[in-house]
Each structure stands twice: as C-alpha cells, then as structure tokens.
Amino acid sequence: MKGKLEPAFKVWLENEHKRYIFGEGPFVILQKIEETGTLSGAAKALGMSYRHAWGTIRRIERMIGEPLIKTRKGGKAGGGGAELTEAGKNLLKLYSRVKRSFFKASIDEYGWEDLYLKISARNKILGKVVSVKKDDVSAIVRLRIESPCVITAFITREAVEELNLKEGDTAIAVIKATEVMVSKE
Numbered sequence: 001m002k003g004k005l006e007p008a009f010k011v012w013l014e015n016e017h018k019r020y021i022f023g024e025g026p027f028v029i030l031q032k033i034e035e036t037g038t039l040s041g042a043a044k045a046l047g048m049s050y051r052h053a054w055g056t057i058r059r060i061e062r063m064i065g066e067p068l069i070k071t072r073k074g075g076k077a078g079g080g081g082a083e084l085t086e087a088g089k090n091l092l093k094l095y096s097r098v099k100r101s102f103f104k105a106s107i108d109e110y111g112w113e114d115l116y117l118k119i120s121a122r123n124k125i126l127g128k129v130v131s132v133k134k135d136d137v138s139a140i141v142r143l144r145i146e147s148p149c150v151i152t153a154f155i156t157r158e159a160v161e162e163l164n165l166k167e168g169d170t171a172i173a174v175i176k177a178t179e180v181m182v183s184k185e
Helices: 024-036 039-045 050-064 086-107 111-116 157-163
Strands: 020-022 069-072 081-084 124-134 138-145 149-156 170-175 180-184
Touching: 020 050, 024 039, 024 050, 024 081, 024 086, 039 050, 050 086, 081 086, 124 149, 124 157, 138 157, 138 170, 149 157, 149 180, 157 180
Parallel strands: none
Antiparallel strands: 069 081, 124 138, 124 170, 138 149, 170 180
16 A cells, blocks of 8 residues: 555534534634634634624524523624633533544554443442542542542543532542543443
8 A cells, every 4th residue: 555544534513313513613613702702703714704603603502402602792883792601612622522532542553442442340430539639730539439448540630620520429430451540420
C-alpha cells in the first residue's frame, strides 16, 4: 500500500430516535456566540447569514426542548447581544468531550486496544465519595466501599467537573491493571 493511512472521523450527537441534533457547524456557531457576544457577530465572523445561524440554533432548540442562547435586543442604537444558556454551555462541553475522546483515540496507536476493553463486575466497585480535592490540573477522589476501606483515585480536574463529583455522591471505581478510574452512576 502506498502512503500511510490514518483514522478520520466526523462527530455528531443524535437523539434517542437516531436523528441528528448537533455537530461541528452548530458547535462553531455557539463557540463564536460565546466569543463575540452576539449572534450577528458570530454569523459575520463565520461568513454566514444571520438568518442561517439563527435558523440552525432554533432547529436544535426545538429538537431538545430548551433554549441554547439568551438574546438582548439592541436595535440601531446597539447594546444587543447573546449569551449561551446552561443548555448551550452543556452542549458545547459534551460535544467537546466526545470529539476530544475520538481525537485522542485516533492519534494513540496503542489506545486502539482500549476499544476492546471489557469491564466486568470484578473490576467495578460501587462506593460513596467521601472527599474531592482539586488543584489546577488534577483531582484526588476518595470512595468508601462496602468492605471497610477507602479507594483513592488520582484523576484530572476536568473529569471531576464533567462528572460533577462531590462528597456524598455514589460513584463506581473501575480498576485497571495500573490505575483506578472513576465513573458516576
């Protein structure tokens, strides 16, 4: 075979009926709204019409049943703007996390073996989060399990925030040969 083959992929989010909801185009629109503070500014920066950008957002809002942006009217005098709602911010985070995971897997030639990883009952342990200590990059999560001991996992701060882990939560320790990972029920 001539040349090297590399993985390529497109990421999108679907609903439970397998209908497209969100992908790279809407992701970029929401990012630009966050950056510029206006829908018109985002559309202009992306070289698309305001109507197309607004239509894209409205379609997604109808499909998920929640607003993605809050707008303020400005008129000719200015002062208008737009900001992401919690639903909009959460959609950006989810899409970013999924896309990042695929990207990491695509560049890690050894990570492909994780695609075939089987998680069995033997390496999953349910417990209560007894403490979460975060610094700028990482976090230490301690779980109390049924047998009288506490499992400590060293994970990224980002993982703690994405899982929204806090004391008193129920979580699962997933034991790998070299590390302990944390998942939330």
